[in-house]
Amino acid sequence: MNTVPDTVVIGGGAMGSAAAWALSRRGRQVTLVEQFGPGHKIGASHGSTRNLNPGYQRPEYVAMLAESFTLWEELEQEGGEQLLTRTGIVTHGPDPQLPEIAAVLTQAGLRAELLHPDEAGERWRGIRFDQQVLHMPDGGQLNPEAALPAFRRLAAARGADIRHNTKVVDFQVTDDSVRLVLESAAGTETVTAAQVVVTAGGWTEKLLGAAGGFRLPKLTVTQEQPLHFRMADEGAVWPGFNHYPGSGPEYQGWYSPVYGMHTPGEGIKAGWHGVGPVVDPDRRSFLPEPQQLAALQDYARTWLPGVDADSFVAISCTYTTTPDEDFILDRIGPVVIGAGFSGHGFKFTPVIGRILADLATGTRPAPEIFRASR
Missing domain, CATH: 3.50.50.60 (FAD/NAD(P)-binding domain)
Structure with a gap:
């Protein structure tokens, strides 16, 4: 036919x-x-959660962010279903670009504020914050499912x-x-x-x-292996988060920046970004890479006091990444x-x-x- x-x-x-x-x-x-x-x-x-992280400064992406908020709202209204939960996003660590990102977002009409780690820790006690914190209240979690x-x-x-x-x-x-x-x-x-x-x-x-x-x-296809950690502090409030490392000894053993979020009913999702094993998408193991898994547990023990680093469920997805x-x-x-x-x-x-x-x-x-x- x-x-x-x-x-x-x-x-x-x-x-x-x-x-x-x-x-x-x-x-x-x-x-x-x-x-x-x-x-x-x-x-x-x-999966049921992805971060909507507004932390961009290049004009092409910032313009797409503004349009994205509008179109997600149109899809929600047309479909009659909530897809975005605005928990806010916090990005922290020694990255010198965070103040510049805050300025670009504010100029584009997206809310952004720089916080001291102590103030951020009072708001979101499940996270140990590092040096400086960029809070973006308009961000949150989207539901792919x-x-x-x-x-x-x-x-x-x-x-x-x-x-x-x-x-x-x-x-x-x-x-x-x-x-x-x-x-x-x-x-x-x-x-x-x-x-x-x-x-x-x-x-x-x-x-x-x-x-x-x-x-x-x-195009490089990698198998990414984030974990859903069990929440140890049920009273903690969780924004989406990103943690960018510096060059000091406290960052030894890191594979990349870390991202994470609360997935209702499943725990706190955290993962390395784009550093999983290169795979053929038709021949995947779906099994965690042991060293990266152990390093992510070590990260959680140090930086995520609101989770149980020894109680988790591994999940698997692919990235397809350009240079x-x-x-x-x-x-x-x-x-x-x-x-x-x-x-x-x-x-x-x-x-x-x-x-x-x-x-x-x-x-x-x-x-x-x-x-x-x-």
């Missing part, structure tokens, strides 16, 4: 679901194909065709269209699309590499690419959906920093 849809979105995680939502809002014919079932835990978009179905449900209500358990087994690009072969329980289907939006996460290089002709920044940690948002012929979200993209999900829809419809290009040819 051969079908000819307007736009096919490949990959039904956060960014693909948001792209389908954004395109359907413009009245476009959209087919979203995802190789796994709904709610799977094989990629990067599962609620957001992704909302994007897809609302897209489907506008006519989008959402297909789970459907794998792209052939991908061929011509000058003005893309020929796909899709495989599902219903059989094999050939699709010729006017354009394709590729939001395949850790599978991006596999998919586009098979098609040939795509030169992208190197500069800036995203890839670009169009090459009839192929739109959204990739390389580098462990900090989820907060921007509806904005990225809008940008991908812009690229697919020829409305406007993405910011220069996201070009594939950079």
Whole structure:
């Protein structure tokens, strides 16, 4: 069977679901194909908490932050479900850029204040604060387990065709269209699309590499292993948090900055950022790397007095990271690419959906920093 849809979105995680939502809002014919079932835990978009951390100073990201707050609110209103809990975000440590970030955010209309560690410790006693603290009250936690179905449900209500358990087994690009072969329980289907939006996460290089002709920044897929620690202090109030290390002996054994948040019903999530083992997304162990796990426990013993560092549940997800940690948002012929979200993209999900829809419809290009040819 051969079908000819307007736009096919490949990959039904956060960014693909948001792209389908954004395109359907413009009245476009959209087919979203995802190789796994709904709610799977094989990629990067599962779990019930992600930090919405406003701590940026580059103008492209700050502008996306402002739009992101607006679009998350629109999604909440349209879907009738709360997706963002505004617990605030605190970033601490000796990073000299924190005052500059505070100034940039304040100028952009986002709240930011610098606190002494003692004052922060009185507010959030589950955390031991380090040298200086940037408090961003507008930040908080997003819920992927609620957001992704909302994007897809609302897209489907506008006519989008959402297909789970459907794998792209052939991908061929011509000058003005893309020929796909899709495989599902219903059989094999050939699709010729006017354009394709590729939001395949850790599978991006596999998919586009098979098609040939795509030169992208190197994408490194890592298996990240955050932990949910049991709360030892039930009365503590928890913001989302980030801790940037310095060069002193107290930071020996760190792998990276640490991020964390409260996941209701599961504990306090904490993890290293983007330093897990490099993996093939089809051949993952899902098991914690022992040395990184032990180091994270040591971190919790020192810096998170509100948790039990010996009582935890390990979780697993993937990062797909570019060398500069800036995203890839670009169009090459009839192929739109959204990739390389580098462990900090989820907060921007509806904005990225809008940008991908812009690229697919020829409305406007993405910011220069996201070009594939950079």
